[in-house]
Amino acid sequence: MERHHSPLLATGLAIALSLSDDTGQDKAAGRIQLFPAGTFAARDGRPGNLRGVNATSWRLTAQDAEAVIAHWQRTATPLVVDYEHQTQLAAQNGQPAPAAGWITSLEWEEGRGLFAGVDWTDKARAHIRAGEYRYISPVFAFDRQSGAVLRLICAALTNHPALDGMDAASATFTPYEEPPMKQILAALGLPETADEAAALAALTTLRQERDSAKAQAEAAPDPQKFVAMATFSAVQKEAAQLRDEVAKLKNEAQAAALKDDIEAALKDGRLTAATKGWAESLAKTAPDALKAFLATQPPVQALTGTQTGGKTPAGDKPGTVSLTAEELHICERLGLTHEEFIEARQATKEE
Secondary structure, rough: OOOOOOOOOOOHHHHHHHOOOOOOOOOOOOOEEEEEOEEEOOOOOOOOOOOOOOHHHHHHHOHHHHHHHHHHHHOOOOEEEOOHHHHHHHHHHHOOOOOEEEEEEEEEOOOEEEEEEEEEOHHHHHHHHHHOOEEEEEEEEEOOOOEEEEEEEEEEOOOOOOOOOEEEEEOOOOEEEEEOHHHHHHHHHOOOOOOOHHHHHHHHHHHHHHHHHHHHHHHOOOOOEEEEEEHHHHHHHHHHHHHHHHHHHHHHHHHHHHHHHHHHHHOOOOOOOHHHHHHHHHHHHHHHHHHHHHOOOOOOHHHOOEEEEEEEOOOOOOOOOOOOOOHHHHHHHHOOOHHHHHHHHEEEEEO
């Protein structure tokens, strides 16, 4: 793909035809001048009055011509010479665009310009011999900054000269800006050296991916892979209820299993009648916490049996009030003697 230092424009010029060929025969010439050598501009001000163009004139040097010829040689499709640029206008006016001839060669003549060999159709030869067409209008791309001619696009027979006193005439074809290929290639992720085929392939791939994504988005979801949101929410709610029920049953089972542990703790003093309800409640809500509590509580001897083996304590007198197991447990916890506890209890009752 061609690389240029600045954006391009394409335009056309009208250049006078010679009406005799190299043999001097009375027939349309097979060789035409496309561009003059050096700098040139149109009478209507082009290229200086074109939007976005800094160049005030076009330019064609031997070096420029060499690049134009090299590009033409790499072009597989022959360049057409038509009538009044109908090839470009056919899409707008719907009229046929017959060829007047085909460019067969390009040649630079120092001091004169760029010439082309043309294989004219019989109809075009007749028009030229009859003087019905006298000028050639090449369509070409040029550099916005320098005005250098970069490549030939096509040409046309026309009757609208614009420059006096020389073979070149003014543009007869409305200029158009070429697509900014450098930016397009960059957007496609392609190097600047990529050709049009690579760009087209990349665009085709993008379109296929877009169409595939659109088709997938519009397709009905696979019921084996997707479920409706309402169904999904209902399943989630049911699963949460089941988890709660399982947790409740598990706690109840653990509480039942701890029932024997609670009874044993009541007998050995690790629990009292006052803490029984608390232990049973904890067994349902946090059985592990109750297990840990019971494991850390030492049995209380006063609650597991009498210290005198069931006999009346030596210091007790007949009629003396005995302490219950719970009261004995409290005495031991608080460091009170039996008498001190009884006195405190009696004082509480009197109050």
